[in-house]
Structure formats: structure tokens, C-alpha cells
Amino acid sequence: MALQCIVFDCDGVILDSVPVKTRAFARIAAPHGQEAQDRFVMYHTRHGGVSRYKKFQWFYNEVLGREISDEESERLGRLFAEYALDEVRRCPLIPGIQEVLDTWKGKLPLYVCSGAPLEEVQAVLRERNLEQYFVSIHGSPPAKAKLLAQIVAALPMAPEDVLMVGDAPTDHEAAQEVGTLFYGVGPDIKPASESLYPWGTDLTGLNDWIKARAAQ
Template identity: 65%
Template sequence: MSLQCLVFDCDGVILDSVPVKTRAFARLAEPYGEEARDRFVMYHTVHGGVSRYRKFQWFFREILGRDISPEESQEWGERFAQYALDEVRRCPLIAGAQQTLEHWHGRLPLYVCSGTPTEELCTILQERGLFSLFTGVYGSPPAKAERLAQIVRQAGLDPADVLMVGDALTDRNAAESVGTQFYGVGPELKGGDIPWGPDLTALNAWIAERL
């Protein structure tokens, strides 16, 4: 087993944008009352890395007791982007992210595998001057595990030679499902049996030891 490819989630791994998106989800649910808002925020927090559209479906089923229509899903998606995009364009990078990406660019293939819609994800990374560092940038749909498997196939590698870097259980579960290595970032994954850091400042050295 070696390390021949790096795959990064975006929110909470490259961009410090998780709080921004949490506020956007809370704002969407605010008209339905404090309990609805708090339950939605909790669901979002526990299901980091899941497409926002699946979260909208959950809210309508569990809180409103009905399925969301395609028109409502589109409207919620547009409002979410309106609430979040300006802040995401300005939010800081996770500590160590810039250095990690620039260090391995041109040495290993770098990919993004995110729950953010692909078009929006590409726009944000282009505006932040990061898009050109990646071999490929992929968002949702499909779900994280399916998207990660697609990246591994595209890279033509054994999954065991690929590292997924993520900040949520969704990311870890995707890595386990596909068979890649995994490095956890941030508070949600602290204290487990996986390689972990509060940010990316120690990731360069960790990768270098495994080449």
C-alpha cells in the first residue's frame, strides 16, 4: 500500500465554511419556529457532507409531514445559495490548506469530492484561485461514496493508494465503503482510531511519511 492520490472534501477541510452553511440552514427553517430550526440545524450538523437537497427532503418529511416538490426544492436551493455564497466567497481557508495543496500540486493528483453542487463548487474554487490546483472537482449529486468511487476509477488506482481527507462521518463512511485511506479533520472526528488533525497543518508531514 502506497499513497498516489489525494481527495479533499471542501467545507471544513479546504474552506472554513461550515459555520456559514449552518447559518443558512437555520435561516431557511426560521419561519417554521425555533424547534423546527433547531432540529434542522442538528440534522445538518450530524450529516455533514450530505447534499443540501437531501437535507431539504428530510425537513419537509420530518418537520412538515410531506414530500418536497421539485419546485420547492429548487426554490430552497436558490435561497440557500443566496444566503451562503457571499460569505463562502470571503471565508478563510482552513489552516494549512493552501500550503498542502500547493505543496502536492504537480506531485500527486488532487481531487475535490464534496456534497456541494458541482457547478457552485467549481465557481467558488475558481473565485478563490484554487481550481487550477486540482485534477478534478466533483460535487453532488451523486452521494459522497459514489462520487469517491468515480474519482478512484478515473485516477486508475487501487483504492488503498488513495487518501480521502474529510471532516464528517459521511466522508469517513465513504472512504470505508470505497476502501481508501482516510485522514480526519476538525472536532467531529476527534478521538477516534483514525489519523486526525484539528486542521491541515500536520498533513504534509503525514503524507510524506507514506509515499
């Protein structure tokens, strides 16, 4: 068994965009009061990698106590993009990711598996000249585990030869469900024990970790 493919989440793994999107969710909830805003931000931070439309639905159901219409969901989606996208286009990269991409482009197939809408992820990575590194870019819908399963199913290798790099519990859960390796980054996915999976505050240690395991 050797590492033959790498799949990256986007927000918090490639782009340091999680704080930007947290601020956008806070702005959306602000008209409903501080308690509603705090609950929505907490839900968002605990459910990284989940579609924003699922989060809007939760906010309406659990905080506002009513159903969200398709029209309202679409309106909030447009508002979220207005609040967040300009910053996402300019936010820094996660430390270490550029070295990983430069090292493994053309040596291992690289993919993106994001919980953000597909067209948005593609557009942002294209604008930042990062699209060139990836065989393909995948976004929601569907949910993260199904996306990862689709990527792996099309590969001529076993799931255990694929690495998922993520910053949220949904990324780790997807890797477990599909059977891939997992590398965590950032505070929201720090393991309780070092034996559970490799982890770093950023990705400055990822390149050496891959080099020790990659099929070259």
C-alpha cells in the first residue's frame, strides 16, 4: 500500500477562508438578535463542510422555529456570496499548501472536495490560478461523503491509497465512511490522541508526511 492520490477540502485547507465565512453567517443572523446570531455561528463552526443551504435550513427550523422557503434560501445564498466572496478571492493560503501543490502536481492526481457550491469553488480557484493543480474540482451538492465516494470510485486504486485532507469533522467522517486516509488541519479537527490520525495547526508538515508514504 502506498499513497497514490490526494483530495483536499477547500475552505480552511487550501484557502484561509473559514473566518471570512463565519463573519458572513454572523451578518446573515444579526437581524434576528444576538442570541440567534450566537447560536447560528456556533452551529456553523461545529459543522464545517456542511452546505450553507443546510445551515440556513437548520437556522430557520431550530432558531426561528419555521420552515425556510426555496426563495428565502436562494436569497440568503446570494446574500452570503455578496458578504463573503470578495474576501475569499483575496484571503491568504493556508501555510504549507502551496509547497504541497507545487511538489505533487503531475506526480500524484490531486482533487478538491468542498462543501461549498461547485460553481463558486471552481470560480474562486480559477481566479486565484489554483485550478491548474487539480484533475477536477468537486463541490456541493451532494454532501461531502458522497462527493468523496464519487471521486474515489472513479480511481484505479483502493480507497486506502487515497488521502483526504480536511479541517472539519465532516471531512474526517467522509474519509472514514469511504475508507481513505485522513490528515487533519486546524483547531476544529485536532484529535484527542495522536494515534487517531496525523494533524497539524497548518500544512507546513504535510509535504514531508506525503513524501514518506507516496508511490513515486
